[in-house]
Amino acid sequence: MSFHVPPLPCAAPLRLATGQSLLIDPHPGASATSLEVLEGVARVFCPCEETGGMTLAFLQAGDQLRCDRLCSDGVCVEALTPLSFRRSEHASDEAGFDAVNEWTLQLLRIRHLGSAEQRLHALLSLLVRRLGRRCGAWCDLPFRLTHERIGELIGTTRVTTTRLLSRIRQQELLDVPSGQSGLRLAPALVESAPLAA
Template sequence: MSFRFLPDQPLSCVRMPAGQTVLLDPALRPGGSSIEVLEGIARVYCPCEETEGMTLAFLQPGDQLRTDRLCSEGVCVEALTPLCFRSETEACNDTGFDPVNEWTLQLLRIRHLGSAEQRLHALFGLLVRRLGRRCGPWCDLPFRLTHERIGELIGTTRVTTTRLISRIRQAQLLEAPAGEPRLRLAPSLVESAPLAAA
């Protein structure tokens, strides 16, 4: 894995292009601090070799990642779209909502669905509901994940993921516009997803 380290000193604006990753080392962050996403969408994952980059959460503007709740090896933050966050934020405790815990719970629920097809359907539904938006006859997801990453999220191989996505494309429920970093999904696919009411 390739990443850069986040500087020790608090920063009011860290900008990252899509595809870049930073490592948050909890030993270098003061207790009770967090980073807050200002713009863009990020993937939070574990840098440990044993977990091979396991996705823990996705963050969007307003979400905070508490740096005192990380494993000893820290976590990585990958920019899925151009990203801006600040690292000088004190963690908010007043809402009782932790976006990382919430995402981890939702991803765990998806992993326990019976078939890979159900898990993929539920993942697309969750991503669009939480990070996408409706644009005319389609729902747009402003980033793409590799088939290998989707396979990690739904507990299957890249080959199986590619086969399942091909079926969804053939049913004209998903488009990946050439030269664009986004996906377009049919609202009927999103609305019928398992766990959609959660």
């Protein structure tokens, strides 16, 4: 994972290739700025050693990451697909939908489900509902997460995650097309998930 902290110009978009990460360092002038995703899907995570890269949110085109709401260590933005974003100004009293807070709440709700199987089911459904699309007989998710990352999100080990994903694949509810960067999930899996929105 590579981190770099370039200066963020207001108008020019910044691009990250899939797999690249950018450390967003909070600074005194950050209160009036946000990062607006123009294209792609990003994972927002905490860079602190204590949290081990804990995922806070996923962002897509149109979402904003408000720089005045970062922890003192900042946050990292990882490109899950080719990513383009720009710094923009916002009013300090701006209210309304906050994508990072909403994602953090949803991920916290998933972590409180009773079993790892329920948590995985709810996570896959949430990702598809928020970041995927229906395409024929399947729902497509445009990126993949490692089994280790999924384990972090659902509060289990990589080994348990692999076992649970294998079971879903055997039920033909999940397809991982070779040579492609995304996943395909059966609509029945998405629609029957705990905490379905």
